[in-house]
Amino acid sequence: MERKATYPDLKINGVGQASGGTYREVRIDGVSRLKGDIECEKLRLNGMATAQGTIRARELECDGKLNAVRLLEAGNAVLNGMIKVKGEFRGEKVELNGYIVVQGDLSAESFHGRGCVEVGGLLNAGEVNLTAEGRCTAREIGGESIRIRRGTGGSRWRTMWSWAIPKLTAITEADTIEGDRIDLEHTTASVVRGSVVHVGKGCKIGRVEYTGELNVHPDARVENPVKV
Amino acid sequence: MSEKELISKKELLEMTGISYGQLYRWKRKQLIPEEWFIRKSTFTGQETFFPKELILPRIDKIVNMKDDLSLDELADKLSPFVFDHPMRKDELMKRNIVSRVVMNRFGEKDPDNTVYSFEQILAFYTVDQLLLSGAMSLDEGELLLQTLKEHGEKFEGRACELVFIRKMGVPVFALAASPAEMYFESGTKVVAKAALTDYIEQLKLKLA
Numbered sequence: 001m002e003r004k005a006t007y008p009d010l011k012i013n014g015v016g017q018a019s020g021g022t023y024r025e026v027r028i029d030g031v032s033r034l035k036g037d038i039e040c041e042k043l044r045l046n047g048m049a050t051a052q053g054t055i056r057a058r059e060l061e062c063d064g065k066l067n068a069v070r071l072l073e074a075g076n077a078v079l080n081g082m083i084k085v086k087g088e089f090r091g092e093k094v095e096l097n098g099y100i101v102v103q104g105d106l107s108a109e110s111f112h113g114r115g116c117v118e119v120g121g122l123l124n125a126g127e128v129n130l131t132a133e134g135r136c137t138a139r140e141i142g143g144e145s146i147r148i149r150r151g152t153g154g155s156r157w158r159t160m161w162s163w164a165i166p167k168l169t170a171i172t173e174a175d176t177i178e179g180d181r182i183d184l185e186h187t188t189a190s191v192v193r194g195s196v197v198h199v200g201k202g203c204k205i206g207r208v209e210y211t212g213e214l215n216v217h218p219d220a221r222v223e224n225p226v227k228v
Numbered sequence: 229m230s231e232k233e234l235i236s237k238k239e240l241l242e243m244t245g246i247s248y249g250q251l252y253r254w255k256r257k258q259l260i261p262e263e264w265f266i267r268k269s270t271f272t273g274q275e276t277f278f279p280k281e282l283i284l285p286r287i288d289k290i291v292n293m294k295d296d297l298s299l300d301e302l303a304d305k306l307s308p309f310v311f312d313h314p315m316r317k318d319e320l321m322k323r324n325i326v327s328r329v330v331m332n333r334f335g336e337k338d339p340d341n342t343v344y345s346f347e348q349i350l351a352f353y354t355v356d357q358l359l360l361s362g363a364m365s366l367d368e369g370e371l372l373l374q375t376l377k378e379h380g381e382k383f384e385g386r387a388c389e390l391v392f393i394r395k396m397g398v399p400v401f402a403l404a405a406s407p408a409e410m411y412f413e414s415g416t417k418v419v420a421k422a423a424l425t426d427y428i429e430q431l432k433l434k435l436a
Contacts, residue, residue: 107256124252139274144249175274178237180249190273193238194248207272209238228238 010040020053043074060091094125099134106138114151116167128179132186136172146179146194148172150186150202171202234266234277235284244287257303259290281343282314315349315435317342325434326352330359333366334373346431351376353431354390354424363419364392368399375401383424392420 007024012032020036029046037053048065051072060074063081070087079096083089088104096113100106103120111125116134123138126145130136133151150170162168172187182192185200192205195212199205203220209228216222241248254260266277293302318340320326330352335342344352355372358364364372372392380388383403391402395416403424404410412418 109256124256126249126253126256142248142252142255144247144253178248178252180247228242 007041026057088121123174130172132170132172135167135169138172138174139176141174141177141179143179145181145183146177147183148185148187233280234268235280237276237278240278240283240287244284244291246287246291253299254290257299259299259303260286281316281341314343314345316340317344320344320349320352323434325349325431326356327359329366330356330369334370346435347380349435350424350428350431351380354422354427357427358392358420358422361420364399371399372401375403379403380424388424390420390422390424391418393417394419 007022010018010021010023010026012018012028012030014030015032016030017033017035018038020034020038023038023040025042025044026038026040027044028049031048032050034049034051034053034055037055038051039056041057042059043055043057043061045062045066046064050067052069054071054073055068056071056073057077058075060077060079062077062079062083065082066072066079066084068083068085068087068089072083072085072087072089074089074091074094077091077094079094079098079100081098083096083098083100085100085102085104089100089102089106091108091111094108094111094113096111096117097115099116100113101118105121105124106117106119107122107124109125110127110129111123112127112129114131114133116132117123117130117136117138119138122140122142124141125143128141128143128146128148130147131149131151133153155170158168158170170186172184174187174189176191176193177184177187177189178193180194181196182194183198183200184192184203184205186202188204190206191209192199192207193209195210197208197210197212197214199208199214199216199220199222201217201219203217203222205220205222207224207226208214208222209226211228214225214227216225235243237251241251251260255262255265260283264278264283266279267274268277269275290302315325317331317335317338321328321331326349334352334355335344351373354376355364355369358372359366359369372390380403383405387405387407389404389408391404391410393400393402393412393416399419
């Protein structure tokens with residue numbers, strides 16, 4: 001434990017690369033490539049970083065672009081910009097403004113996102129709070145409380161161009177959404193399962209299985225509501 | 229993997245009375261291993277299934293323990309059990325982790341779908357390895373199995389060594405905390421000395 005206090009800092013200004021290791025604080029301004037596994041208390045990124053190994057950070061602040069190959073593990077993460085993870089992303093409290101792509105699973109205790117989220121596997125968080133500014137996709141969404149909204153920023157510009165660029169349509173798509181309290185708007189899913197389900201405007205849901213109550217907005221479409 | 233009995237997520241929740249939120253939270257905390265989530269397509273689309281005989285005891289354990297321990301403590305308690313990796317009897321034989329000879333001799337009475345705990349598998353595996361080395365006879369294996377059953381758990385979490393000695397043809401097994409120095413009277417033959425931790429490592433690799 002004593003040794004931990006003496007871990008060095010890593011600072012990269014401009015263009016550089018690091019081979020990895022354990023650090024106290026890592027600060028990157030500029031463009032960098034992290035070749036090995038990095039473990040640190042705090043990672044601050046301004047600019048762009050590409051990590052080829054695993055990143056583990058107690059705290060992660062990212063403004064700019066971060067590419068991670070294997071695993072990104074963060075305690076508290078504030079992400080502004082663009083994040084791409086080829087493997088898994090694990091966090092505690094994750095706040096996102098921008099664009100995130102995770103090819104594996106994304107799990108966190110709380111996930112507050114505004115922007116565009118693409119998860120290849122399971123988006124698993126105790127509290128999912130997602131405001132879609134673009135097209136969000138996930139194979140599965142699971143958690144205790146799930147709330148999905150459509151963002152209103154720049155909506156006129158977006159409607160104008162969404163016919164040409166499908167990514168601009170602020171809609172959330174998932175195969176299955178499962179949780180205790182589910183509150184959806186502008187969401188397309190084949191199955192939604194939960195105890196208290198609220199299906200708001202603009203939703204297209206194939207099948208809803210609920211144990212408590214179900215509210216459906218008149219502008220939403222639910223093909224097959226089942227009370228279990 | 230063949231006719232492993234699977235249970236769908238919906239059935240599991242109905243049977244155990246837990247909610248989706250709890251299940252996902254436990255998965256996040258890695259109380260339920262990733263490999264137990266088996267995705268299969270059904271006529272309603274993709275569904276998640278679990279191996280029934282593994283998941284039910286685990287859920288039971290979590291439900292019973294979660295009142296006394298926080299989830300993080302629980303995770304710590306369960307995950308050093310990464311080597312809590314139970315397996316069915318027929319699968320053990322099929323994957324050739326424990327040879328048929330050993331299984332038939334010592335596990336004859338158990339039906340094919342018995343689930344053995346890691347400790348039991350380890351005992352079988354140790355017997356198997358010693359048999360393979362040719363130092364031990366099948367009858368002596370029985371003795372070893374008993375020793376491991378009786379005293380094996382006392383070494384939980386500690387490095388442990390198995391010593392097999394013979395004097396005038398009489399076999400004696402001993403378990404010792406390693407590193408231990410041992411000297412025997414003359415005329416004693418140390419037939420085998422093996423670190424159980426090595427076996428645990430090997431077995432973990434094979435089971436994974």
